[in-house]
Amino acid sequence: MTVAVVIFATLMATLIAWLVRQSVATRPWVAAGNVPELAAQELRARQVMRLGLVVLIAVITSLFGLFISAYLMRMEYADWRPLPVPALLWGNTGVLVLCSVALQWAYLAARSGRRSMLKLALLGGGALSVLFVVGQYAVWQQLNAAGHYLTSNPASAFFFMLTALHALHLMGGLVAWGRATSRLFGGADPAAVQLTVELCAVYWHFLLAVWVVLFALLSST
């Protein structure tokens, strides 16, 4: 459980450090009358969405961190047989990197208001994401064909479970992606979808990072 404890310590330390940088150190009973200004409404609305995504990312980090903890603990038992790593996983990783690049490109296009480039980048990001999920499914088929099933060994059980959960999170992201894309193709202004595209890009980068950690773990053990 060391991994989980380290992750939690980091998350809690971040939160507390952030709170301290806010006003937690002031003495409220002597500060009556002082009314600080608020940021502009539009900025606040954007901060709300960004913070929402940060909190969601923290929760998903905790989820995968705990799965990794469980993985490392279960690995210690005698019946653990390492799983061969299908070469296709490298290809899938490459596709996921391209997804991230495409969405980052989309974000830059939205910021500079280039509509056709935004459309292209968004569609590309979505298509590559679907390709990644299909690729993961193909890896499952290869493993099954080689005789590795969900129940044959804890290593393969973890492999199927973790890849499935990661793919599910990606598909959840595709819902937000779908909303932005349909609004854009329905004639919305690039500026109107800029925030959603930005959040999608961040989420995809995060899922890429999660995948890299998972891939390293699954292939090295």
Added chain:
Amino acid sequence: MAQTTHDQYPLVGPRELEEMELYHPKTWLGKYVFSQDAKVIAIQYSLTAIAIGLVALVLSVVMRLQLGFPNTFDFIDPANYLQAVTMHGMIMVIYLLTALFLGGFGNYLIPLMVGARDMVFPYVNMLSYWVYLLAVLLVVASFFVSGGPTGAGWTLYPPQAVSAGTPGTDGGIILMLLSLCVFIIGFTMGGLNYVVTVLQARTRGMTLMRLPLTIWGIFMATVLALLAFPALLVSCIMMLLDRTLGTSFFMPAMTSLGEQTAYDGGSPILWQHLFWFFGHPEVYIVALPAFGIVSDLVATHARKNIFGYRMMVWAILAIGGLSFIVWAHHMYVSGMNPYFGFFFATTTLIIAVPTALKVYNWVLTLWRGNIRLSVPMLFTIGFIFTFINGGLTGLFLGNVTVDVPLSDTYFVIGHFHMVMAVSPVLVIFGAIYHWYPKITGRMLDDTLGKWHFWITFLGTYAIYYPMHYLGIEGLPRRYYAYGDTAFMSESAQDVNVAITLAAVVVAVAQILFIYNAVRSYFKGREAGSNPWQATTLEWQTPHTPPRHGNFGDELPVVYRWAYDYGVPGAREDYIPQNVPPEVTVVPHDEERHPEMDPHRDPAEESQEL
């Protein structure tokens, strides 16, 4: 429902806060059923949680009837006794306490207390309730599938939770695990709202250190829940796979009913680690909102500022951080390395420090306060007593050498019911008596409330104090019947009879509360907007009950912290948070002499005008 309006201090319209985009319901269904208004969602959460909580209350009476009068009731057999034990624990901890504190009080109080129009993601907030309701319905459904609900104990330890011979291993355990997964997804939707609303939607002037402690408690509990519930989700997903698809995450090689099972090599201890990694923070997920609410009730009804506000905030943060490194004190008898036990005993004793600080601060707030023994105050003081009692037995169980002989006995039952069942429930009652006037516009009946308090408070002591004695005698928990066990004294059965009688009285007495709540809704005395003369923003709304959007046309501006009670030289003994400093000035000839005032806090010097 009574509708009242009242004159307020003039609102300063902050230019920065434009009219928020609110979802305005157009139909009856949109207003009361599929509502996106946090206040309606709060009431939906609360009523659902209380309804399922009543089921769990009945289950506890079933258990007590069996223990007090074994071989008397035909409808209780060993299987459904274990099912009652399991479902009572699970429902009370997850579906009642967590949902009521965070979904109920969190939804109602966060937007009102921080001065927001609503939660920041109202649609997600609405989904959160409906997903929670689905989780509750899955639990209810498990009572009706073949084999009934699971009887594995609320900790659902493998292998017995999924192996044949335990009640409810057909559909019951599957529905239980599914329901927990659904609950966690629903909670995450709500929790996202609570955290972001507290951090981003506070009104002008509401700095973090001007937040009422209720909000600090709910905020930190939500952070803990968001990070700790994934541990339960992880373990539930893995056990579902073990149970349905035959993986061996937790299930070791074993023979069941004389046959070798297909499981091989899994680790039941892994479940215990994951479960308690969630389970211990869960204690604080329930306790921290209770701590926060108690702090506000104590200050309001003792007419005194909370003692050590900053210390209280830091204690909440410290408890939150520490609660993640004490989990294995639930596992001292699992055969762990003794040095681990030493480590976890130490952290357990350390977390008692900020907790004890909070208790001292409540008592010091009462010290020389102008105490009004209203019903909420009675429940608050009852909580402080009970929490101290439960906390002290926690010191026993936190130490490995004392815990080992007491493990799995009625001492443990007595301890955790005092500290995490009775204590939070007393706070829930106190909070309902306190905020009911704001929610409905009418007061709850005082006499009925006092009867309800005394029967509940004294009754729970009659139930749980004797359990400590039974536990020291060695009476194990979760047993259907004890028969002629050699180490039990003859009086142990008499004690069990007495406990059962007390439990029945306390359970029946809750009818007083339900009757009071229903009757007062229609016939209670009109409350006015601020019956307790409280300072926090929810009592300063232009309408009672608050309408859609909470604060009328313009949001309040906050000038001070939430605890300006009994400020020397002020016009009244409380100054609401939205009153600007100049309004509190007293004409010169009325002015009291601050230096003569024995209650004066030197730290407040600079607040003087």
